[in-house]
Amino acid sequence: MQYLKTSNGVIIKNIDSDINFEHTLNCGQCFRWEKKDDKYHAVVKNEHVAVYKSGSDITLENTTIENTKNFWINYFDLNFNYRGVQKELESIHPIFKKAYKNYSGIHILSQEPWEALCSFIISQNNNIPRIKKIINSLCTIFGEKINGTEFYTFPNHEIISRLNEKDLEPIKCGFRARYILDAALKVSSGEIDLENLKNVNTNKAKETLMKIKGVGSKISECVLLYAYHKLECFPIDVWMKKIMHTVFKDQNSDIFGKYPGIAQQYLYHYVKNNPGELNLSAVGQNS
């Protein structure tokens, strides 16, 4: 692996990683990466960036070698052996062979905690297209436009904490408005220290996040998995509930070994795109 500086970014040469951005950025763990001109664009840490992979090279636009080493490698989890996890999961149940055949290269991101928290509060009892629409409104109305682009920053918790439910009406998030406001208040006041959660064990961190109104077991596990990289987390939404009931006969996440979070991501993404799998398993014709 080698870093090359380009006119406006960085190329990581010869990476030994299976990452597939298409699958990683469209598997339901993030809502703000957009494909445009064969590159994925987003605003992360208040900067617009673009990324794409060609062969074993990854190109990052609008960043530096230093930021790549200190941030992006970790954000995209490029130094972790996902192939080893694949081997393990495929030995546990045949459904993983099908999932990896179609969707290999999913990595668990390390997103910004406040954005993940806010986004998954919005996700509750909601569908992905509308989640994206609401988050987009939140950013265009309360974020800042980045010069020379069409992209906006994700509004920080200080800004949101000064709003009221009336202010949030334009984003059409319905009953979730007061949950967003409560999260912003608890975070900006310091009652909940999102930075410090990195140093706290998973159960304690979950307990802390659940002090926020509207944040329960599922949302807190999403935040811990997708922002804090707690791979033991296993968020169960309506799809995962169905999968665990039909394919895995109501067993719990212990059967997935050390990385239930990764298993969850493959199962969720695969079955959402192949819902017939649930019927097959229900009558015991899988494998």
Next chain:
DNA sequence: AACCAGGGTGATG
């Protein structure tokens, strides 16, 4: 028109 979407809360048994 009724049901669903990456759920959680509060009331009730």
Next chain:
DNA sequence: CATCACCATGGT
């Protein structure tokens, strides 16, 4: 502890 109506909104 388990169940259940309800919570806004938009798509089917």
